[in-house]
Amino acid sequence: MKVRARDPKQVWKEDFESSPARDDGLETSTISGIPLQPLYTSSDLPKREEELPGQFPYTRGIHPSGYRGRLWTMRQFSGFATAEETNRRYKYLLANGQTGLSVAFDMPTLMGQDSDAPTSRGEIGHCGVAIDSLADMETLFEGIPLADITTSMTINSPAAILLCMYIAVAEKQGVPADRLGGTLQNDILKEFIAQKEFIFPPAPSMRLVVDSIEYCAKEVPKWNTISISGYHIREAGSTAAQELAFTLADGMAYVDACIERGMRIDDFASRLSFFFDAHIDFFEEIAKFRAARRIWARWMRERYGAQDERSWKLRFHTQTAGVSLTAQQPELNIARTAIEALAAVLGGTQSLHTNAMDEVLALPTDKAARLALRTQQLLAYETGVANTIDPLGGSYFVEALTDEMERQAEAYFKRIEEIGGVIPAIEAGFFQKEIADAAFRYQQELEQKRRVVVGVNEFTVDEDEHIEILRIDPKLESEQVARVRDVRAKRDPARWSTAIARLRKAAAGTDNLMPYILEAVRAYATEGEIMNTMVEVFGLYTEKAVI
């Protein structure tokens, strides 16, 4: 009689269960709390048709050639102090092999106010570069040919103004708008949800976003009109699945708004781009990126009926997780960032920012900024990871986790729909509460040492090494204030007042505001003046703070 061999998986299961387990009390779920099996096997793989890069639903990447065709763009987010100093840093980064620019603005610029506004005091040039008018923007890009580079601008409430400034600088360089390439963050929904740099209420905010998308579809066709961002949602404390779900839900809300305006999906969908976080939980992040592409492709094709393949493809930028960096033993941040960057690359990102080790303390020094860029170059040119497309495709674990991400995101889409959509959910505080709950849960896990952050709640040292940090000269503040006042004094007052009056009238009507903003920018109206003109019509939004 033949003895039937025991099922090897069953044997493994029994062996595993009878083996001693670590008793360190640490969580074995992902950092977001997804329970993990100790082992994944072929039985965890769903039955589905083979997925291939460059083919719907693009789980394995949007390009048939992966990084064999083209490496990701190394795009370091950078900006500090004045336009003049930042211009020097850009030239330094470009000379060191960076392939695209990414502008960080200071808080007054992000909040649409001029450097001489009373609440700008102490904030000028700290988080990024101070831009008050076209004059500053001209300085920022002095000697940098805008026809030859692409530029990403991280700005939201005043995004339309900064885009108009960029177009106006290009005009002066003799570069027509249809040759400009770059990305505007322009994602107001995640501001209400997470980063909180809102100014106008949701409805006029959405109008401005749609105005810029509509305008660019005609006039600046190579521009990525919006970078729908999960980064800030994640940094505010969300889980990976929340980041994925809320970001894609925001994306769909923009699509709905554009369709409502009367645009055809295939006229704008290919210019939508995304921006995700690369956090420290390696496989979860890779699964998140893969799931994002699959979900977006399905929704674009099946729900929105997009016909153009380019409308189905989710393209994204990634930044490593600022929130994972530690002030304690900051050199450890180089290792963290390298691992996170690797996850982004294995997840198929189109462009990448790697954080500098000192960003948890202040803006990066030249040396730290270069080290961060070098980390990407090391990944691209030394490790060999760019040679094979989606190298983790087919991994039992990664495929199962990709499916789990998709499942959790779809569950969130249903909940958001039940509340009535993204804006009602914002007004109900839904996202804000989900994120705050997740952030608090994670903090408690740290306090209870169920999770370890090396150098913070374990493996600590008494005395931290002192590292050099970048200081912003306090003199800069008064100089920038003088500069904006000088611009106001020297411009053509008639052209300025006509432009502002026309903008005010247009804001009260239904015209696309972009041409009016562009004319105000050309007339050297300051950012604060343009914003205030619109505030008069649109009003201000205040958030009901929920703990």
Place this chain on the structure above:
Amino acid sequence: MATKAPVRPVRIVLAKVGLDGHDRGVKVVARALRDAGYEVIYTGLRQTPEMVVDAALQEDAQVIGLSIHSGAHMTLFPAVVQELKRRKATDIIVFGGGIIPDDDIAALKQKGVAELFTPGTPLQGIVDWLRKRFPEGAR
């Protein structure tokens, strides 16, 4: 016969000063202090020093906790202390948190900020500090 006034919980006004909207930290601290038995009033975003002191006086708070991530702490934290002086409310203690370099911590303490907590501080560290300052609750 002298009677001892009943102990009431310490009231803390937590505020985001400055222009940045990064409220993850302040919200986590708010929940932790509330769970530790303190009365917490969170003002929300973009509070000027005047607004913070107004809130603290209206709420009869003993402590003000300030959070900032934009780099404007050297301007705004001392401005809150100054405003307390101007309003003759120097019995209110000010502490702060956020991305604050070591060198700035010493300077801020000299300017009257009682304590500063930087990223990575255990929540219990903030609670322990408050317990030390108010061993018997508010008076």
